[in-house]
Structures are given as C-alpha cells and as structure tokens.
Ligand SMILES: NC(=O)C1=CN([C@@H]2O[C@H](COP(=O)(O)OP(=O)(O)OC[C@H]3O[C@@H](n4cnc5c(N)ncnc54)[C@H](OP(=O)(O)O)[C@@H]3O)[C@@H](O)[C@H]2O)C=CC1
C-alpha cells in the first residue's frame with residue numbers, strides 16, 4: 336500500500352487526488368493532508384481518511400479545525416511553511432503530492448526530495464522558478480518527479496522511458512482558454528468572471544486565469560524544459576480547443592506519439608499515483624465516435640503575449656523565470672480583485688522583466704530575493720498604472 340501526503344488537499348487537484356484514492360480501495364493510505372484556510376473541508380477529509388498529520392496556513396484556521404474535529408480523532412497538527420515541510424518529510428510517507436498554488440510550493444518540494452520522497456508534482460511554479468535546483472536535487476537524492484500537469488503527464492507517457500536524445504520536438508497542446516476567438520479590441524472588455532469560465536477544465540482560479548492569458552502554457556513550456564531536458568527550440572505550443580490530445584512527442588525518425596483522453600485530471604493524477612502500473616479506476620472513457628472533430632492552430636502571440644514573455648524568460652534563464660512568475664502571480668491577483676484589466680496582466684509582467692538585472696545560476700536564496708523584488712515592483716507598477 337502506497338502511503339501518500341497531499342499538500343493542497345482542499346483544492347481542485349487535492350480533491351481529485353482523494354477521488355482517485357477512493358476509486359482504488361486498498362491501494363493507498365493517506366498519511367498527511369495540508370490545506371490553506373478551508374478548515375471545514377479539511378475536517379471532513381480528516382474524518383474520512385484519518386491521516387497521521389495535518390497542516391493549515393494560519394493559527395486561527397487550525398483552531399477552527401480542532402474545534403470541528405473534537406471530541407473525535409485529532410491528528411498531529413502543524414502550521415504554516417514549517418507545517419508543509421513537516422508533512423512533506425514524514426517518515427511514514429512514500430509519495431508527496433504537491434498541489435498547492437504558486438511559488439510557495441518550492442519549499443516543501445525541496446524538503447521532500449531531500450528526505451528521499453517521490454513527488455507527484457502538480458505545482459508547475461516550482462519548476463518554473465527553481466527547475467535547475469529541483470532537478471539537480473532529485474538526481475542527487477535519486478527521487479522521482481512524477482508529472483501531474485496533464486500535458487507533462489502526456490509527454491511522460493509518450494516518451495515511455497526514452498531520453499531527450501531521441502526527441503525531435505515536444506508538442507504541448509493548449510486549449511486556447513475562454514478567449515481564444517476574441518479580437519484584441521474585445522479582449523479589452525473581458526472580466527474576471529468571464530476569464531474564470533474555462534471551456535474544458537474546472538480548476539483553481541489562478542491557473543484558470545493563466546489559461547486565459549496563455550501564461551499557463553508559457554509556464555508549462557519552462558516546466559517541460561526541466562522535466563524532459565530539452566531546449567526551448569524543441570518545445571512547440573499548438574492550440575487544440577477540444578483538449579483531447581493532451582500533448583505529443585515527435586521522435587527523430589518522424590514518428591509522432593500523442594496521449595489522449597477526456598479532459599479529466601483524475602487520469603494524470605492516477606497515473607502519477609499508480610506508476611508504473613495502470614489500474615482500472617473511475618475515470619470516464621474516451622469514445623472516438625463521440626468526438627466532433629479535433630482542430631489545431633498556432634497560438635496568436637499578438638493577442639496573448641504572455642506566451643512570448645515566458646519563452647523569453649526561459650531562454651534568459653537564471654532569475655528571470657522567477658521574476659516572470661512572481662510578477663504574474665501579483666498581476667493575476669490584481670485582475671481577480673478587479674484592480675487591473677486583463678490586458679494589463681502581460682503588460683505588468685513585461686515591465687517588471689525589463690527592469691530586472693538577471694543573475695545566472697542562482698541559489699534558492701537568490702531566487703527568493705528575485706521573487707520578492709519582482710512582487711514589490713509589480714505592486715508599484717500596478718499602483719502607477721492606476722494613477
Ligand atoms: N486544477 C487543475 O486542474 C490543475 C492544476 N495545476 C497546478 O496545480 C496547482 C494547484 O492548482 P489547483 O488545485 O487548481 O489550485 P486550487 O486553488 O484549487 O487549490 C490550491 C490548494 O492549495 C492550498 N494552499 C494554498 N496556499 C497554501 C499554503 N500557503 N499552505 C497550504 N496550503 C495552501 C489551498 O488551500 P485552501 O483552499 O484551504 O486555502 C488549496 O488546497 C497549481 O500550481 C496549478 O497550476 C496543474 C494542472 C491542472
């Protein structure tokens with residue numbers, strides 16, 4: 336029985352991971368659950384799965400969680416970044432699912448790798464910001480980084496153990512998001528509510544906005560570079576609005592292998608959990624005769640400049656991807672809060688990137704300093720744009 340910790344158990348990926356666990360009785364034991372502020376849902380998950388330990392972001396949430404659980408079973412409780420790291424390194428855990436949002440995923444991921452744990456990684460920001468460190472550490476500690484992000488799971492499945500030396504290119508598919516048909520003029524008037532209506536996937540708010548700007552695909556290009564060890568010139572993005580082909584690999588001999596399935600995250604989550612086995616779970620099946628047609632087009636970089644910014648940051652390397660990511664996190668939060676427009680998201684990111692003095696081959700402290708600097712400048716830039 337595989338023993339699992341889930342960091343971000345109350346989110347979209349976390350809840351679907353628990354669905355997978357429910358669908359395969361006897362295969363997994365949940366030993367740790369961590370959430371941010373949703374103590375009510377976490378309490379329900381603790382009652383159902385009985386983990387040894389649980390963690391939440393703040394003291395108040397933890398107090399509410401305790402009250403909700405008493406007088407029943409109360410696991411060992413932890414708080415904040417240290418809490419996430421404690422769960423990530425639990426001696427009782429075999430696999431840590433990292434499904435918190437944003438750059439906050441870096442610390443528990445690194446802690447888990449250094450404790451010799453395999454990681455099922457949904458949190459793409461970790462590889463964007465610190466890909467070189469995370470991949471080096473995972474090689475040093477001989478741990479697996481098992482991709483959960485649907486495109487990277489697809490590429491992993493297509494490669495089936497083959498190395499980057501046999502790859503002509505990786506083709507990452509993008510749905511194009513809710514606005515892929517809108518003109519530049521129409522994009523000026525879109526609201527957060529409109530951007531949160533993803534055509535194919537039901538995800539957390541941050542990744543859903545990133546899908547709408549195509550920053551999600553940009554982050555995924557950088558994620559793919561680190562996971563599969565290929566140059567940016569070998570990673571192509573293709574818009575495929577139906578999200579049936581989750582990505583593909585073209586090999587040196589011209590053969591293209593694609594991975595397909597309905598847009599349902601439980602499939603890539605399950606593959607990461609059961610790897611190397613494939614088990615019959617509860618994921619709905621793709622029926623070819625139900626498909627209305629599969630279409631493909633190149634991304635429009637004029638309407639969706641975030642994708643170009645991500646390639647630029649990835650190619651620059653060093654601290655630049657951390658700056659791209661931090662500025663984007665701030666800009667997305669401001670857009671969701673109604674402070675800036677949709678078109679201002681890439682504008683803010685670009686302004687911050689332009690002012691950054693890049694540092695090559697940074698350590699974790701230097702990355703976090705660049706992240707902090709970029710957040711601060713993005714906030715100032717947003718204030719300036721409002722005057
Ligand atoms: N959703 C999807 O289909 C996909 C998501 N991803 C990636 O997976 C990651 C998670 O996405 P998603 O599940 O959609 O996001 P959600 O916003 O739905 O969930 C985020 C989870 O992280 C928790 N959390 C946030 N901050 C902290 C913190 N500081 N400490 C502890 N827990 C915290 C939240 O807790 P709470 O709610 O209790 O505050 C919640 O459980 C992202 O990096 C995303 O890009 C990748 C591919 C697909």
Ligand SMILES: CC(=O)[C@@H](O)[C@H](O)COP(=O)(O)O
Pocket residue numbers: 484485486508509510511512536542545546547551552600
């Ligand atoms: C489900 C998943 O992996 C998301 O990252 C998804 O890729 C978002 O869809 P698009 O970014 O293709 O719109």
Ligand SMILES: [Mn+2]
Pocket residue numbers: 484485486555
């Ligand atoms: Mn994805």
